[in-house]
Amino acid sequence: MxxxxxxxxxxxxxxxxxxxxxxxxxxxxxxxxxxPFYTNKFVxxxxxxxxxxxxxxxxxxxxxxxxxxxxxxxxxxxxxxESMIGYMFIMVWIIGFLIFALYPVFYTLYLSFFRxxxxxxxxxxxxxxLGNFQAALLRRGDFPELLVNYALEMILNVPVTIVFALVxxxxxxxxxxxxxxWRTIFFLPVIIASGPVIRELMDQGATTLPSIAEYNxxxxxxxxxxxxxxxxxxxxxxxxxxxxxxxxxxxxxxxAGLQKIDKSxxxxxxxxxxxxxxxxxxxxxxxxxPLINVTIIYTVVAMSVFSENPIIIHIRxxxxxxxxxxxxxxxxxxxxxxxxxxxxxxxxxLVFIAATSLxxxxx
Amino acid sequence: xxxxxxxKHYSSKEKQSEVTRKAKSKLHFILLxxxxxDGLIYKVVLYVLLVSLAYIYLYPMLYMxxxxxxxxxxxxxxxxxxxxxxxxxxxxQIVWQGVNYxxxxxxxFLLAALPxxxxxxxxxxxxxxxxxxxxxxxxxxxxxxxxxFIIPPQITMMPTFRMYSNYELLGTIRAFVYPAILGQGxxxxxxxxxxxxxxxxxxxxxxxxxxLDGATPLQTFTKIAIPLAIPAxxxxxxxxxxxxxxxxxxxxxxxxxxxxxxxPLRVQxxxxxxxxxxxxxxxxxxxxxxxLAGNILTILPLLILYFFTQKHFVESIDKTGITGx
Numbered sequence: 099m100x101x102x103x104x105x106x107x108x109x110x111x112x113x114x115x116x117x118x119x120x121x122x123x124x125x126x127x128x129x130x131x132x133x134p135f136y137t138n139k140f141v142x143x144x145x146x147x148x149x150x151x152x153x154x155x156x157x158x159x160x161x162x163x164x165x166x167x168x169x170x171x172x173x174x175x176x177x178x179x180e181s182m183i184g185y186m187f188i189m190v191w192i193i194g195f196l197i198f199a200l201y202p203v204f205y206t207l208y209l210s211f212f213r214x215x216x217x218x219x220x221x222x223x224x225x226x227x228l229g230n231f232q233a234a235l236l237r238r239g240d241f242p243e244l245l246v247n248y249a250l251e252m253i254l255n256v257p258v259t260i261v262f263a264l265v266x267x268x269x270x271x272x273x274x275x276x277x278x279x280w281r282t283i284f285f286l287p288v289i290i291a292s293g294p295v296i297r298e299l300m301d302q303g304a305t306t307l308p309s310i311a312e313y314n315x316x317x318x319x320x321x322x323x324x325x326x327x328x329x330x331x332x333x334x335x336x337x338x339x340x341x342x343x344x345x346x347x348x349x350x351x352x353x354a355g356l357q358k359i360d361k362s363x364x365x366x367x368x369x370x371x372x373x374x375x376x377x378x379x380x381x382x383x384x385x386x387x388p389l390i391n392v393t394i395i396y397t398v399v400a401m402s403v404f405s406e407n408p409i410i411i412h413i414r415x416x417x418x419x420x421x422x423x424x425x426x427x428x429x430x431x432x433x434x435x436x437x438x439x440x441x442x443x444x445x446x447x448l449v450f451i452a453a454t455s456l457x458x459x460x461x
Numbered sequence: 462x463x464x465x466x467x468x469k470h471y472s473s474k475e476k477q478s479e480v481t482r483k484a485k486s487k488l489h490f491i492l493l494x495x496x497x498x499d500g501l502i503y504k505v506v507l508y509v510l511l512v513s514l515a516y517i518y519l520y521p522m523l524y525m526x527x528x529x530x531x532x533x534x535x536x537x538x539x540x541x542x543x544x545x546x547x548x549x550x551x552x553x554q555i556v557w558q559g560v561n562y563x564x565x566x567x568x569x570f571l572l573a574a575l576p577x578x579x580x581x582x583x584x585x586x587x588x589x590x591x592x593x594x595x596x597x598x599x600x601x602x603x604x605x606x607x608x609x610f611i612i613p614p615q616i617t618m619m620p621t622f623r624m625y626s627n628y629e630l631l632g633t634i635r636a637f638v639y640p641a642i643l644g645q646g647x648x649x650x651x652x653x654x655x656x657x658x659x660x661x662x663x664x665x666x667x668x669x670x671x672x673l674d675g676a677t678p679l680q681t682f683t684k685i686a687i688p689l690a691i692p693a694x695x696x697x698x699x700x701x702x703x704x705x706x707x708x709x710x711x712x713x714x715x716x717x718x719x720x721x722x723x724x725p726l727r728v729q730x731x732x733x734x735x736x737x738x739x740x741x742x743x744x745x746x747x748x749x750x751x752x753l754a755g756n757i758l759t760i761l762p763l764l765i766l767y768f769f770t771q772k773h774f775v776e777s778i779d780k781t782g783i784t785g786x
Contacts, residue, residue, distance in 0.1 A: 177595075180594050180595060180596070181594065181595065181596030181597060182596075183594055183678045184590050184591075184593075184594025184595065184596040184599075185590075185596055186590070186678075187586055187587065187589055187590025187591075187594065187678075187682075188586075188587045188590040188591060188602065190583050190586055190587060190642070190643055190644055191583070191587040191590075191606070191643070191644035191645075191653065192602075193643055194583075194640065194642075194643025194644045194645040194649075195605065195606075195609065195643075195644075195645065197624075197643065197645075198617065198621060198640045198643060198645035199605075199609050199612065199617060199645060201620060202616065202617035202618075202619070202620035202621055203612060203616055203617060205619075205620040206616050206617070206619060206620060209619075266514060269507060269510055269511050269514070270511075272507055274507060274508070274511070278772075278775065280511060280515070281775040282771045282775055283515045283518060283519065284514075284515070284518060285771070285774055285775050286518070286519070286522070286767065287518065288703075288774075289703055289760075289763050289764070289766075289767045289774070290522075290707075290760040290763055290764065291707070292706070292707030292708075292709060292725045292759070292760075293707070293709040293710065293725065294709060294725040294726065294728065294729045294756075294759070295725060295756045295759055295760060298752055298753070298755075298756050299521050299524075299525070299756075301752075302524075302528075302749060302752075302753070339517060339518075339520060339521055342517060342518060343518070343521075347778075350775065350777070350778045351778055353778075354778045354779050357779070395611070399610065399611055399613075402613060403613045403614055403615075403710070405708075405709045405710035405713075410613070410615050410710065413615045414615065414618075414710070414713075414714065417615070417618075417619055418619075418622075418714070429619055432619060433616075433619065436613070436615045436616045436619075437616065439613065439615070440612065440613055440616055443611075443613065444611065447611070
């Protein structure tokens with residue numbers, strides 16, 4: 099073993115080190131050649147360009163003033179300079195926002211009032227007013243049904259997700275061994291939950307707990323509450339594991355919030371005679387309420403844009419198919435249903451946030 | 462005299478000795494503790510709950526791993542439920558060759574790493590600008606930033622799609638890199654918020670002293686803020702990498718006809734192409750195992766990545782202080 103190590107060392111000394119030395123030499127030589135060029139030619143050129151960019155007809159920056167088009171003189175106060183630099187930093191985002199967010203949003207809003215047909219690459223539009231929205235919501239089709247299912251599913255799944263996340267976060271927050279290991283386990287789904295993987299698991303029935311199916315729970319619901327709620331509840335139980343899988347980030351957020359609560363508050367409450375139950379409702383929940391709102395928004399958005407959500411697959415299919423002559427296809431109709439979906443999503447978020455703040459106000 | 466009678470006998474005498482009382486209170490202390498939350502019963506319940514929840518969480522994973530090794534006879538037979546009778550690598554071989562796994566992995570890596578890298582760079586810049594400088598309309602812009610997180614991709618994808626097809630960016634990785642460079646990539650708002658709250662935590666004194674020494678704002682950013690923000694950079698890059706790796710909705714649209722597909726879609730494509738057996742036949746059952754093997758191969762790189770970097774993931778929210786607001 100030692101002999102072999104020595105041999106490797108010898109090879110390293112004899113062969114590899116000189117080789118790297120040679121490479122280094124080449125670089126040093128190159129640098130020596132490049133350096134005079136850099137200092138004599140490139141640096142003055144760069145300075146000239148810099149000067150030309152800041153001292154010209156359009157923009158002239160002197161020590162105290164900023165002159166635009168040689169007549170608009172702005173005094174450069176510290177505040178103005180700061181805001182200018184700030185805008186420079188976020189300029190990247192502003193440009194991206196205009197191109198990839200603002201323009202598309204208004205363009206889809208605009209197209210949702212039109213009937214769009216394709217002519218090669220150009221698009222022809224015919225104004226139809228609210229026709230697309232009417233076609234989506236009033237005439238036949240799967241969209242209203244999908245939308246209602248989506249809304250009911252959200253109303254059931256989001257509280258379940260958040261309650262589970264809160265329970266798990268509180269369990270991990272107790273004085274337990276191996277907190278890191280538990281966090282690692284509960285965060286794992288965030289890493290692997292991509293659309294096709296989850297669809298595969300759903301197809302194979304691996305997302306439901308076997309024991310739930312055995313108790314005929316669904317029949318109980320249908321008999322007692324009614325069909326309307328039975329479907330989403332069945333869906334909830336069919337995908338109970340998926341709902342749990344969506345709570346990885348929420349667990350971390352809530353856990354961080356729980357750890358920020360001062361322990362002495364609990365001690366004071368205990369001295370005043372509060373049990374664990376009371377301290378949960380009176381201390382824990384109010385202190386993490388803002389974070390619960392954050393998790394609500396995150397959960398709704400994550401579930402709504404999840405790539406296996408039937409409704410967004412429906413939108414994509416309708417938006418990018420032009421083979422049909424009916425109105426319920428194409429960019430116009432697709433934009434309309436995308437907007438309806440977006441509005442429903444925002445309404446759901448607002449309803450949840452209103453519900454949580456209502457509780458607080460009652461207290 | 463049986464036991465109950467004995468107990469009655471002693472208690473009726475009301476001669477409970479000091480010793481038994483002590484033992485009783487000690488037992489009470491061990492089981493319930495001083496304040497319920499430090500007793501043995503509480504501990505047991507806690508761990509049982511944690512273990513069962515962890516089992517529920519990992520159930521699909523375990524299901525995938527065990528079933529992907531099964532032969533068709535294993536899947537059909539009722540006696541084999543968890544542990545396959547033989548370790549059958551054939552399913553993996555089929556998928557490996559079918560998707561040309563090394564090539565697919567390289568493509569998937571590029572498709573995830575390049576947008577993730579550009580998103581990290583741009584969101585660091587923007588987050589720094591928002592955190593350290595005051596300018597008019599800052600609040601409005603921050604609100605718009607959060608709005609971009611809520612706007613679902615199906616609203617913005619069609620104009621973007623048309624834009625890409627006009628400039629012939631469809632089917633290339635640039636369709637994902639350009640929005641990422643401009644801070645509008647997948648979940649771009651979250652990364653900007655992470656950097657924002659991280660840079661907020663850096664004391665302003667450091668930058669002021671650098672400015673006194675004559676550093677320009679860009680120099681302050683690269684020489685002082687960036688080295689301090691390395692945890693945030695790692696976190697943002699990892700999250701972004703994982704999310705881009707798993708992204709299928711937009712890549713199914715933008716990259717549809719190109720050879721370069723993200724891993725989940727490529728595996729999906731291969732499996733759908735070979736999947737034409739009637740339900741219930743042995744071949745169909747075997748196909749199930751192949752599907753699961755494909756899934757495992759899809760998530761395997763991420764599992765390995767997570768194994769080495771899980772600390773950064775699970776500590777991300779503590780470290781970046783995103784809950785501070």
